[in-house]
Amino acid sequence: MKKIVIIGDSGHAKVISDIVNSNDDLSVYAKLDDKYQEVFVEDGLLKGPVSHLQELMKSELQIRVVVGIGSNVVRQKIVSNLGLSSEAYISVIHASAIVSPSAKIGNGTVVMPGAIVNADTNIGDHVIVNSGCVVEHDCAIGNYAHISPRAALTGGTTIGEGAHIGASASVIPLKTVGAWSTVGAGAVVISDIEDKVTVVGTPARVVKREGL
Known part of the structure; x- marks a missing residue:
């Protein structure tokens, strides 16, 4: 053990x-x-x-x-x-999580209760895949990112290093959230988000840039 x-x-x-x-x-x-x-x-x-x-x-x-x-x-x-x-480092996956056999999970990453990680998704090191979130097929999640409870990443989305996707937020297919950016709770991302910004709302809009 x-x-x-x-x-x-x-x-x-x-x-x-x-x-x-x-x-x-x-x-x-x-x-x-x-x-x-x-x-x-x-x-x-x-x-x-x-x-x-x-x-x-x-x-x-x-x-x-x-x-x-x-x-x-x-x-x-x-x-x-x-x-x-x-x-x-060890990757820790809750018994109730559903992780596709073709998904790749990095070292030190935690997949929490009820999370779903679908086919051919690539998750980096030290990521938090939080309770009940959905990570659809072909997503790419960078190191140190955090996908919050009930957030939904639809197919082919890219989440940069250190990015934080807030609770119940959604990212539509093939969109990118830049490194170290924050998507507020409940926001809907329908266009690419640059690095180091905070976005909120539906559709998500920039409300803060690093240093401002």
Whole structure:
């Protein structure tokens, strides 16, 4: 059985714990978060600062890591700071999710309860495919993106690195959402969205650019 270390110990990490525990061959071994100053055991789980991961990786050959942080920017920063090999991370998929055999799921990506990932979709590393969202055929999702609950990506859409698709938002076929852009909750994307902007509404329109 693989022992899973979750980086982070907040609401998002709770959901990931449930996903891990839905898999018979995985178990949560530790939750590491820099809000903790020392190592301790609580409810059977090891807890402590993120720096303790180095000791765990040395002593436990079966350990795999997943970053349980909802913020795309923070998740990317943590992965960069940890400097682990890609093989150290595990993709965690809830038992109730439907994932096509032809879909590709990157390292450290989490697929949450009720999510659907259809044929020939390519999902990058450290992505959040959140509860009940739909990712249709032939989509491409970049590293560190977040597809929120009940969002719908229709066929052939492209989601850039670090982009955030809000709850119940939709992207129509063959459209692109640029890197590190945010699509607000309930928005409908009917044209390509550039990098590093926030869009809201139906149809989605730009309301903020980075730095403004």
